[in-house]
Amino acid sequence: MAMQHYDVVALFSGGLDSIIAAKVVQEQGRSVKALHFTSPFFGKPHLIPKWQEMYGIDIEAVDVGEEYARLMLDPPHGFGKVLNPCVDCKILMLRRARIRMAELGARAIISGEVLGQRPMSQRRDALNIISRDAGVRDVLVRPLCAKRLPPTPPEEAGVLDRDRLLNISGRGRKEQLALAGKYKLPEIPTPAGGCMLAEVESAKRYWPVLKWGDTPSARDFELANLGRQFWKRDNWLTVGRDQADNERIESLAAPGDLLFKVKDFPGPLCLGRQWPGRAWTPEAVREAAALTARYCTKARRHGGEVAVLVASGGETAEVHVEPCEPAGWGTPEWETAKEELAATRT
Known part of the structure; x- marks a missing residue:
């Protein structure tokens, strides 16, 4: 035609x-x-x-x-x-x-x-x-x-x-x-x-992607739009808020990424983005597992340690952690991003 x-x-x-x-x-x-x-x-x-x-x-x-x-x-x-x-x-x-x-x-x-x-x-x-x-x-x-x-x-x-x-x-x-x-x-x-990009609430999610990603892709920024965002230097964890988030997060997982899910309780799916050549340390994996459990209501109510499944590259490991928000992990703040962005312009 x-x-x-x-x-x-x-x-x-x-x-x-x-x-x-x-x-x-x-x-x-x-x-x-x-x-x-x-x-x-x-x-x-x-x-x-x-x-x-x-x-x-x-x-x-x-x-x-x-x-x-x-x-x-x-x-x-x-x-x-x-x-x-x-x-x-x-x-x-x-x-x-x-x-x-x-x-x-x-x-x-x-x-x-x-x-x-x-x-x-x-x-x-x-x-x-x-x-x-x-x-x-x-x-x-x-x-x-x-x-x-x-x-x-x-x-x-x-x-x-x-x-x-x-x-x-x-x-x-x-x-x-x-x-x-x-x-x-x-x-x-x-x-x-x-x-x-003109909205502070969204832009503060994007700045760490630009700061830490060597060559960010559209999928990186799509991931930044989802759920709760946590960073510890270049370690990036996205925490799903609901089932729709969980499904979208799973669809955006790259082959080298880490997927976290509490084993015995319903809760968020969390994605740890592993930049090429920058694998997470065992300590970072444990901290991200603890954050995953922190946002699982039933895991918190359970008390004590819970099992978190960590999947990557077709393999799954089990990590036992207490639900908490470890030190050093934080959500992006625009004032910080703004100062860092301004420094790049000078």
Whole structure:
């Protein structure tokens, strides 16, 4: 079956600006393929069927998790207030969009960016840097603020009618909300949110992964999203909070990892990540086993030592420990991470 061709490829977050940008272009009679990018830090691919039905936009998910994990090691344009590499994030997405554009025979890329809306990535100079470094100056149009920016090649070529594009700027949403009414959107997304790298509670989980992991993968960051997180230098233990956590933790286990489970009582599954070439000491294994038992309610009530099964590489050992939280293990704190991150910038 021949691949369907589209006129325009759109960056689609699911937020109001990305919806309005797509509707403005559809109103000009142009077909749009929207790309919803996903990673351990953002993306809601499960909502795509709902979005397509509600907004009448053809959307596909694009996984950039591994590329993003590599980007996090050293983003060329740096992090924002938390751990968000907003400029490099948009560059990555636009580069991927350019590849998809060629595959679909499209002639332009659009995004929902609004001049002056975000302090890091939507200043005029940042918009120029993004277009330049992504290599999309000849194809990128920003429909919501196009009239506040110089004409682009797709506008000059008639792919999009500049007169029917918009001149929105700033952080307000009044004009977008009016357009939502015009297009009769059945649901208006709430502003903000969406990227966990901009949230302190999530970012503090990611920093130790960057600090201690040689080459962190998307699966490392997915694991950091789960359960309770404990670190003792580069020893990392994830403790499941419920059955859903336990199942996801098990699915993320790498061949060299350690899986901890109390033998005789129901409780959390815990995963100790063993970085390549850095096997855990017997002492660290015993301490992690004690932590595992600490979060098993029935093991604590039992009193005294309990048996914890430690599985790795197809073999299982049994460790007898008293439930406790050994010294030196702690949950990540953002203030510490912030200081360490600041030191890397000097």
